Amino acid sequence: MRDLMPGLISLPSQLDIKAAAPLAAELLALRGKDLTLDASAVEQLGGQCIQVLLSAAATWAADGAELAVREPSAAFLEAAETAGLATSDFCTRNN
Amino acid sequence: MDTMAAIKQTFFQECEEQLAELESGLLTIEREEGDAETINAVFRAVHSIKGGAGAFGLDELVRFAHTFETTLDGMRSGKVETAPQIVRLMLRAADTLADLVRVSRDGGTVDAARVSQIGDELAQAGGAQPAPAAPVFEPIAMSGDQQTDDFGFAPVMISFDDLVGGTQADGGQNGFAISFKPKPELYAKANDAIRLLRELRRMGEAKIRCDFSEIPLLSELDPEGAYLSWHVRLSTSGGDAAVREVFEFVEFDCDLSIEAQGLGGTDASLAVEALLVEAGIKESAPAPAEIPALAPVPRQTSATPPQLAAVAPPTASQGAPAQGAQQPSATIRVDLDRVDRLIDLVGELVINQSMLAQRVMEAGIARLSDVAVGLDDLEHLTREIQDSVMAIRAQPVRPIFQRMSRVVREVADMTGKSVRLITDGENCEVDKTVIERLADPLTHMIRNAVDHGLEKPDDRVKAGKPEQGVVRMTAAHRSGRVVIEVADDGAGINRARVRDIAVRKELIDADAQLSDAEIDDLIFAPGFSTASTISDVSGRGVGMDVVRRSIQALGGRITISSRPGQGTTFTLSLPLTLAVLDGMVVTVAGQTLVVPLTAIVETLQPKAADIHSLGEKARVVAIRGSFIPLIDIGSELGYRDSEADPLQSVAVLVETENQSQSALLVDGIIGQQQVVIKSLETNYGQVFGVAAATILGDGRVAVILDIDAVVAGTGRDHANRKRNAA
Numbered sequence: 121m122r123d124l125m126p127g128l129i130s131l132p133s134q135l136d137i138k139a140a141a142p143l144a145a146e147l148l149a150l151r152g153k154d155l156t157l158d159a160s161a162v163e164q165l166g167g168q169c170i171q172v173l174l175s176a177a178a179t180w181a182a183d184g185a186e187l188a189v190r191e192p193s194a195a196f197l198e199a200a201e202t203a204g205l206a207t208s209d210f211c212t213r214n215n
Numbered sequence: 216m217d218t219m220a221a222i223k224q225t226f227f228q229e230c231e232e233q234l235a236e237l238e239s240g241l242l243t244i245e246r247e248e249g250d251a252e253t254i255n256a257v258f259r260a261v262h263s264i265k266g267g268a269g270a271f272g273l274d275e276l277v278r279f280a281h282t283f284e285t286t287l288d289g290m291r292s293g294k295v296e297t298a299p300q301i302v303r304l305m306l307r308a309a310d311t312l313a314d315l316v317r318v319s320r321d322g323g324t325v326d327a328a329r330v331s332q333i334g335d336e337l338a339q340a341g342g343a344q345p346a347p348a349a350p351v352f353e354p355i356a357m358s359g360d361q362q363t364d365d366f367g368f369a370p371v372m373i374s375f376d377d378l379v380g381g382t383q384a385d386g387g388q389n390g391f392a393i394s395f396k397p398k399p400e401l402y403a404k405a406n407d408a409i410r411l412l413r414e415l416r417r418m419g420e421a422k423i424r425c426d427f428s429e430i431p432l433l434s435e436l437d438p439e440g441a442y443l444s445w446h447v448r449l450s451t452s453g454g455d456a457a458v459r460e461v462f463e464f465v466e467f468d469c470d471l472s473i474e475a476q477g478l479g480g481t482d483a484s485l486a487v488e489a490l491l492v493e494a495g496i497k498e499s500a501p502a503p504a505e506i507p508a509l510a511p512v513p514r515q516t517s518a519t520p521p522q523l524a525a526v527a528p529p530t531a532s533q534g535a536p537a538q539g540a541q542q543p544s545a546t547i548r549v550d551l552d553r554v555d556r557l558i559d560l561v562g563e564l565v566i567n568q569s570m571l572a573q574r575v576m577e578a579g580i581a582r583l584s585d586v587a588v589g590l591d592d593l594e595h596l597t598r599e600i601q602d603s604v605m606a607i608r609a610q611p612v613r614p615i616f617q618r619m620s621r622v623v624r625e626v627a628d629m630t631g632k633s634v635r636l637i638t639d640g641e642n643c644e645v646d647k648t649v650i651e652r653l654a655d656p657l658t659h660m661i662r663n664a665v666d667h668g669l670e671k672p673d674d675r676v677k678a679g680k681p682e683q684g685v686v687r688m689t690a691a692h693r694s695g696r697v698v699i700e701v702a703d704d705g706a707g708i709n710r711a712r713v714r715d716i717a718v719r720k721e722l723i724d725a726d727a728q729l730s731d732a733e734i735d736d737l738i739f740a741p742g743f744s745t746a747s748t749i750s751d752v753s754g755r756g757v758g759m760d761v762v763r764r765s766i767q768a769l770g771g772r773i774t775i776s777s778r779p780g781q782g783t784t785f786t787l788s789l790p791l792t793l794a795v796l797d798g799m800v801v802t803v804a805g806q807t808l809v810v811p812l813t814a815i816v817e818t819l820q821p822k823a824a825d826i827h828s829l830g831e832k833a834r835v836v837a838i839r840g841s842f843i844p845l846i847d848i849g850s851e852l853g854y855r856d857s858e859a860d861p862l863q864s865v866a867v868l869v870e871t872e873n874q875s876q877s878a879l880l881v882d883g884i885i886g887q888q889q890v891v892i893k894s895l896e897t898n899y900g901q902v903f904g905v906a907a908a909t910i911l912g913d914g915r916v917a918v919i920l921d922i923d924a925v926v927a928g929t930g931r932d933h934a935n936r937k938r939n940a941a
Contacts, residue, residue, distance in 0.1 A: 137402055140438035148433050167397065167408035171430060171442050179433040202412045204423035204445060 130158040131196075135169035144172045152183055157210070160191035165199035173210045181212045188212070226267045227320045228548070231614075233260040234313050238617050241309055245302045251291070257305075258287045264312065266463060268319070275330075276315045282334045283308050286341035288456065294341075301340055303624075308333050310621050388419075388450050390476035391458050396444035401468035403439065412445060414461045419451030448476075551647070554607050558794055561597075561604045562891035568597045569912035605792050609644035612690045612699070615654055616641045619661050623686060626665040633672055633683040634665050640690035645697045646792040652769055653699075653789070656762040660701045660785050661686065663759070668703035668783050678780065680704065696771075696813070697791055702784040708777040710734045717743065735775045739763045767923065769793070770813070798890050798919060800911070801867065801881040804854035807917040808881070809890055809909060814922045816868040816876065818884060821845075821861045832858075836866060836878050843868065847880045851925060852904050869922050877926045892919065904928060 129150070132139060147155075157173075173189075180187035189210045192200070200207060240257035243249045265280035287305070289295035311333050314325045393415070397408045415421050429442045436442075449458065458473050459466075572590050580586050616638045627634040645653075669675075669684035676682055687702045710731060717723045717737045729737075737743060741760040766773045771789035790796070790813070798809035799818075825837040826845070835842040845866065849855045859880050866878040890909035895902060895918070906921035 137405065137407065137439075144433060144436060144438040151433065165409070166402075167443065168402050168438060168441075170409070171427075171440070172433070172436065172438055174427045174443075175430045175433045175436045178430055182432060199409055202409055202416060202423065203443075204412075204425035204447075205427075209425075209427070 127154050128156045128158060130160070131162050133161045133163040135162055135165045137166055137168055140166070140168035140172050143169055144175075147172065147176045151179060152185055154186040155180065156188045156190055158191060159189050159196045159207075160193050162193045162196040162199075165196055167203070170199070170203055170205070174205075177210050177212055186212050223271055225548070226271065227316065229267065230264055230316045230320075233263050234309065234316065235614055235617055236260045237309050237312070238306070238620065239613075241302060241306050242617075242620060244297055245299070245306070247297075249297070254287070254291050254297075258284065258291055261287060261312070264316065269463065271319075273315075273319045275325075276312075276319050279308075279312060279315055279330060279334055282337050282341075283312060284456070286337045288454075289341040304333070304336055304340055306621075306624060308337055310624070313621075388452060389454060391447075391449045391451070391455070392472075392474045392476055393447040393449060393458065394444065394470070394472040395447065395462070396470040397441045397465070398468050398470070399437075399439060399441045401465050402441060404465075404468060406465050406468065408443065408445070411461055411465065412447070415447055415449055415458070418453050418457065418461070419449055421450075422448040444470075549607075554604075558604050558608065561601050562794065562893075565597050565601055565891055566910045566912070568593055570914050573912040601795070605646070605794060606644070608647050608792065608794075610647050610650055611642045611644050612650060612653075612697075613641035615650055615657060616688060616690070618654065619657060619688060622658050622661045623665055626662050630666055631671070632665060632669055634669060635683050635685050636661075637685060637687045638689070639687070643690035643692060643697055644791075645690075645789065646794070648793055649697075649769055649771075649789055649791075652765065653787075656765045656773075656787075657688075657699070657701070659759075659762050661688070664701055664703040664705070664783070664785075668705035670706050674706075678706070692791075693788075697789050699787040699789065700784055701787075702782060704782040707779040707781055707783055708735050708738070708775075710779075713737055732776075735777050738775060739773070770796075770811075794892060795889050796892050796907075796909075796919065798888060798909075799867070800885040800888050800890075800917065801865075802883045802885060803852075803881050804849040806854055807885070807911060807915060808848070809888075809917050809919040810867055810869065810879070810881075811906070811919065811922065812887065814869045814871070816870050818865055818867050819878075821864070821866050821878070823862055826861050834861070836861070838868065838878070841876075843876050843878050845878050845880055846925060848920070848925070849880070849882070851928065869926070871923045871926050875926070877922075879920075879922075879925070890917075890919070 129146070131143075135143065177187050187210075189196075189207050192207050197207065200209070237257055237260035240249065240253050240260065243253050244257070261280050261284045265277055265284060268276040268280060283305075286295060286308075290297060290301075295301060311325070311330055315330065317323075318325050395408070395411070397406075401408065412421075412423055416423070424446045426444045426446065427442065429444070430436070431442070451458070455473060455475060462469065462471055462473075568590075572594065575586060575590055620636050620638070623634050623636040626632075664686045665684070669686070670678065670680075672682045675684065685704045687704075688700070689702075690697060690699045692698075713734050714723075714729070714737070717734075717740065718725045720742060722737060722740050722743060723729065739759045739762075741758065743758060743760070763773050766787055766789070769789055770793065771787055773788075774786045775783065776786070777783040796809070797812040799812055799815055801808050801810055819838070821836050827835050827837065827842065829835050829842075829844075834845040836845050837843075845861060847859045849859050850857070859882070861880055864880040864882060865884055867881055867884075868876060868878050870876050888911075890911070892907045893909055895905055895908050898908075902918070904921055904925045905918045906924075907919045908916050909919060911917050
């Protein structure tokens with residue numbers, strides 16, 4: 121994950137089982153600030169990372185901060201759809 | 216790797232159980248005593264084997280089990296009749312499955328042609344095209360009623376083209392409501408819920424809804440936990456089995472419910488659900504209280520839970536399996552070594568206890584003193600412990616009897632005879648070792664009974680018997696031994712022919728006078744075979760003499776009785792255990808010996824008038840008109856040089872396994888005692904005339920006589936002596 125600019129980070133390409141814990145830690149560190157997740161590089165998105173992202177959305181909403189996902193890759197969209205989710209589920213408000 | 220090997224071993228053990236279950240279920244169906252649950256049980260057995268085999272990559276096994284399962288599924292749904300020829304096919308398929316399991320475990324090869332032939336027959340019986348060699352399964356026709364089928368097999372490989380290409384036109388679409396909640400273990404084992412959902416999507420049209428209401432805030436989230444659950448409505452041309460197969464390797468790592476969405480309302484699916492819960496295959500549905508939390512609930516689930524609650528009470532927590540739904544089988548698997556170690560220790564305990572008792576006696580403590588009474592109680596307890604420990608090793612003879620039904624089928628097939636095997640007393644328990652070593656002799660006896668014992672169908676009809684022959688195998692406990700009988704209702708032993716053959720093979724003299732029983736007994740003579748041609752079935756170089764020897768090696772005996780035109784009965788009498796023995800403790804030249812009680816006919820004090828010399832050294836004793844050779848144990852085993860005086864001795868009349876009697880001369884009888892057998896071969900080496908050893912109460916080692924060897928040894932000795940003298 122790289123900080124592209126304040127409030128914008130890029131999700132790594134492999135969001136598999138091994139990525140869940142680091143992703144959670146990374147996001148937790150950014151808690152309280154408006155945040156945009158760049159999902160354009162995501163090639164794989166697994167169940168546990170989906171949990172982390174959903175949890176983040178709920179956390180941001182509870183904190184009254186804003187979380188958004190931008191430029192989701194085809195792989196991201198496919199995984200989300202397979203999971204019965206839409207990109208909006210990962211955001212605090214529709215984007 | 217060791218863990219893997221251990222798991223695999225457990226799998227094969229379970230396979231054995233499933234195979235036994237399968238066979239007994241099929242036999243029940245064959246007897247037309249089966250019901251839907253029997254067919255379910257049979258199906259489950261094959262299904263479990265397939266599942267396990269898949270996990271170990273045993274492709275051939277999986278493939279065959281799959282085909283088998285398909286046909287069984289047809290039987291479950293009533294599409295395949297339980298006609299006799301179908302059940303016979305199933306039984307042969309069960310045999311083949313057993314072969315494949317055995318080969319997977321022990322290596323070796325199976326008859327591939329036979330496997331594929333039976334596979335084809337199964338597929339045909341199931342109404343499908345024969346399965347091609349490649350591990351792809353032809354779809355079988357799915358009817359509408361298939362939808363309520365919880366186990367229904369459907370092909371795994373469904374191409375999307377098929378789906379679009381018209382299966383819908385003939386009503387081949389099945390609807391499923393799937394609830395799926397992964398546990399953390401699922402992810403920990405490198406499975407991913409998304410991948411499984413993706414599989415479902417590939418099967419057809421899937422409406423997937425994710426329930427993420429349980430997700431906590433990020434600070435409370437365990438990244439490696441499992442919070443999501445999914446509800447999927449799937450429309451597919453595949454059956455329940457295909458859906459289930461998606462979850463095959465994660466079924467224990469998730470809460471899963473797969474419901475066929477029946478056309479005819481919820482009753483059918485409810486019944487199936489209840490059945491599954493009852494069978495313990497599936498966990499009960501989520502508690503109704505949770506349902507409202509799930510937003511747009513699929514039509515089916517919303518209707519089901521309240522009714523379901525009446526049928527199968529949901530478990531308190533959703534995560535816990537519905538253990539109450541299945542009667543847990545109260546057994547544990549224990550390493551045999553541990554049991555044997557326990558038996559050894561209890562043996563030591565028995566010895567120690569009797570040593571202690573003897574010390575107390577020697578110390579001159581009164582019989583009614585507290586110490587002596589306490590010791591008596593201890594003795595009772597010790598005996599009880601010993602019996603209980605022995606019972607751990609005891610197992611019912613059922614598995615071996617079941618194996619015999621296969622032997623009967625095969626031999627009947629090969630010889631073109633129609634045979635019914637009737638078994639009785641399968642629950643009779645015998646020591647595990649005895650059971651294991653019974654397999655070969657019994658197999659041979661059953662082969663003989665069908666091949667030689669039973670007449671050809673035409674001959675039977677001519678003799679006024681039903682065309683179908685009967686082989687009856689029974690087991691029963693009789694006075695501390697287990698007695699197994701193998702009886703056929705064939706023509707009985709052709710004594711004239713047996714006699715001719717024995718004469719021709721120079722087993723007896725042409726003018727020998729033999730009783731019927733003696734002629735029957737010739738069958739056990741080494742090198743005797745009555746079949747005029749060596750048939751594929753019995754003529755495998757193993758004669759009844761080998762059978763007799765293996766039974767004798769188990770401390771058992773085998774006898775034969777035959778009635779012309781009515782059949783032949785072989786009777787096996789076996790010890791219940793190989794660990795203890797009832798013996799008569801005797802003294803010879805200052806040594807203590809144990810004579811196995813089973814060999815002893817009677818004991819007597821010889822009178823001078825009854826003793827006759829025969830030749831140089833041999834002596835016989837006249838008992839009730841017959842002359843019985845006298846064997847002086849002391850000189851025979853080398854305890855003393857001089858011959859014992861028969862008048863000062865006790866004669867123990869023993870019978871050997873070939874029914875000849877001898878009188879053993881011993882100095883005195885101490886008493887009867889149950890002794891713990893200690894192998895001499897293991898601890899020392901083989902000694903002539905000695906079967907094993909034991910430790911007596913006074914701590915001394917006593918040898919247990921090998922009666923047959925001693926008796927046979929004297930005969931040889933005398934022959935040698937005669938030859939030397941000549």
